Amino acid sequence: MGDDVTGLHHVGHLVQDLDQAMERYRRLGFTVPAPACPVLPPVAGGRPEPFGVANTHVYFPGNFVELVAVIDDAGRLPGQARPIPLLVPDDKLPALTAAIRATAANITFFLRRFQGVHIMIANTPDIDGVAARLTAGGVGHGGVHAVQRPVETATGTRMEPARYLEISDPDLPPGRVPEGRIGFAENTTAEPLDDRRHLDHPNGATGLVECVLCVADPALPELERRYGTYFGQARGGEVLRFDQANVTVVPASALADLLPGERPAALPAFVAYTVSVRDLAATERLLRGNDVPVTRTGPGRLFVPAAAALGTAIIFRQDD
Structure with missing residues (x-):
């Protein structure tokens, strides 16, 4: 499946x-x-x-x-x-x-x-x-x-x-x-x-690699069942990853760990998507140079908050 x-x-x-x-x-x-x-x-x-x-x-x-x-x-x-x-x-x-x-x-x-x-x-x-x-x-x-x-x-x-x-x-x-x-x-x-x-982006983006869905904590088991029917079995525990479709599902209680400072506008809701980039340091310089706020969440990831990107957080991840 x-x-x-x-x-x-x-x-x-x-x-x-x-x-x-x-x-x-x-x-x-x-x-x-x-x-x-x-x-x-x-x-x-x-x-x-x-x-x-x-x-x-x-x-x-x-x-x-x-x-x-x-x-x-x-x-x-x-x-x-x-x-x-x-x-x-x-x-x-x-x-x-x-x-x-x-x-x-x-x-x-x-x-x-x-x-x-x-x-x-x-x-x-x-x-x-x-x-x-x-x-x-x-x-x-x-x-x-x-x-x-x-x-x-x-x-x-x-x-x-x-x-x-x-x-x-x-x-x-x-x-x-x-x-x-x-x-x-x-x-x-x-x-x-x-x-x-149209494929050459100044920020070095190379692909759309993930979509992030946030749900109320009690709804997570039903969501896992439903998305499992759509996309195949998930892996992970509290945060579910449906690798076939590149969808990550996070309960509301864990969103701050994934995207510090973010709050879902509604539940359930797609709160972010991720793009890969050739050179994350260069991407960060471009964003900061354009007065775009960024938050580092690890050595290979940063994100632009939803408030600065018209309602959805955009995660930039170093391309493997």
């Missing part, structure tokens, strides 16, 4: 203001391309317009951090946003429109809880196998969906096919679990790695 999971596909950092978030991430030393937004007619024959959410990706080889904001009712877009027309047959338009509205509604709900990471998607080479395994284990999900997402390459924006599924809690609206949105994704083609512009 869980052998069909191969790490993190991406985490989603939900923000109120995408322009502010992009500026903050650049100050943190990440390369952030211009955002994209879907454009489609709300009804067949209508005029295409921005719809749903706008996003951009902080790319690493094989995975990414997604910055996401909801497009308001006036259709105002972040600066330099790239419209991405979605071509869909008229008979498929109502279903796609409904799905995008549902996604935007979920993101709006998550943002009411707090600004920060609410999305954790695991990578799999076999999404159909994952779907069958989850169904056999009694886990509710919305089935496998095929999508296209914009990817920046050296020759411009390319739409890359992907397939995904979202886990659903039977007591919550579709696409939600208590901690946010959990799912799996399968890239149907290899990630385009030829555009070094």
Whole structure:
């Protein structure tokens, strides 16, 4: 169980203001391309317009951090946003429109809880196998969906096919679990790695290597059972590590040991994610030079507090 999971596909950092978030991430030393937004007619024959959410990706080889904001009712877009027309047959338009509205509604709900990471998607080479395994284990999900997402390459924006599924809690609206949105994704083609512009980060980041979930202490046994069904057996004691998905689960009573000074905005909640870096000392110099507060937690780790990173702590770890 869980052998069909191969790490993190991406985490989603939900923000109120995408322009502010992009500026903050650049100050943190990440390369952030211009955002994209879907454009489609709300009804067949209508005029295409921005719809749903706008996003951009902080790319690493094989995975990414997604910055996401909801497009308001006036259709105002972040600066330099790239419209991405979605071509869909008229008979498929109502279903796609409904799905995008549902996604935007979920993101709006998550943002009411707090600004920060609410999305954790695991990578799999076999999404159909994952779907069958989850169904056999009694886990509710919305089935496998095929999508296209914009990817920046050296020759411009390319739409890359992907397939995904979202886990659903039977007591919550579709696409939600208590901690946010959990799912799996399968890239149907290899990630385009030829555009070094978006993989070369001034802070030396080389990969997304961990997502950290904080839960109330009494909820830890049930969470271990649930995530064990999703991702395979955990290791550890008080702090659980689901190595197949690169997810760490910490009880609220132990969070201060892992991230001194941090307090979860809600429970359960994704409180941090970790990126590896080539040279931690150089990363620290860049952050401090940009007036970003940092806390050292060991010889090979430091983190930027959630208060300085729009609601989620960002851990920087020396690349092995």
